[in-house]
Amino acid sequence: MPKKRFSKKYEVHYYEINSMQEATLLSLLNYLEDCAISHSASAGYGVNELMAADSGWVLNRWSIKIDRLPKLGETINVETWASSFERFYGYREFLVTDGSDKIILKASSVWIYFNIKKRRPMRIPAEMGDAYGIDEERALEQPFTDLDFDFEPDILEEFSVKRSDIDTNNHVNNKKYIDWIMETIPQEIYDNFKAASLQIIYKKEASLGSVIKSGCIIDREHNESPRLFHKIWDKNTGVELASAETIWNKI
CATH class of the missing domain: 3.10.129.10 (Hotdog Thioesterase)
Structure with a gap:
């Protein structure tokens, strides 16, 4: 049986912080994306393997809740897992914990399995789900919202x-x-x-x-x-x- 969850530690560096010596939102997303890529590589579907098959993952949406931002020099742990594969949609979850194992960030995401040459979605192979292992627990219980609103920017x-x-x-x-x-x-x-x-x-x-x-x-x-x-x-x-x-x- 494949290991369903994957984790990786990150240290917050000076070039990743804001004026309050906290990791920026962009830096946090870098950690999450890097952890997802490392997880895929460990399952046999790294960047090179995907490119050889003219495929890749395209992010469709994020939902992120932040309790606090990690500080300069702090080491955090990012844990990720696949919660569902449906046709060409992959659902991926994240938890970020600090040195005391306290959760400081939760995230749910949706990715589209994509044919790079044809620029269109492609069905996720059944063997990919077997390689990752599916853990149906969600990091965030709240459903995704439509974000459909009228817009006249300030x-x-x-x-x-x-x-x-x-x-x-x-x-x-x-x-x-x-x-x-x-x-x-x-x-x-x-x-x-x-x-x-x-x-x-x-x-x-x-x-x-x-x-x-x-x-x-x-x-x-x-x-x-x-x-x-x-x-x-x-x-x-x-x-x-x-x-x-x-x-x-x-x-």
Whole structure:
């Protein structure tokens, strides 16, 4: 029987922190993605094996709850497992614990098994589920939400897709969208609040040379824990690429 859960330790380095010496949200996502890649490699489906089969995993959505951010020099443990494979959807869970084994972050995610050459989903092979082993426990019990909302941004930023943004699937890596979102967070929120949750849905690919617009609106009814809505779209085509929600708690 395969080992269903996989874990890996990470130390928070100086280049991964913010001005309060805490790991950034982007750094946390790097840990989660790296752990998922390592888990896949241990199951025999690493990057090279997937590329040889013209396949890969494309992130469809995140749901993340953050109790606290780890600090500079702290060592954390990331645990991940596959909770379900359905047609071309893979459901992956994450728990992050500190040195006292206290859970500081929970995350659920959905990935699409993807044919890189044809640029379309492909059915997950039955033997892949056997290799990973399925643990049906969810890290987060709350269902994913639609993130379907009207949008007239309070804050709008524009970005160009660079070579460094492209990953092995030949499109913009999912973490870059978080970068674009964070650049639209109002400074007074960024300075006085900490990210408590993130939900994001990835809808379309972005590619090299695209010009991206990232917009943000603020729910003014939640002053103690601001709730922000985000959309990212292609400036030239108007196609929506992603939508997201972040919630922030007072420092």
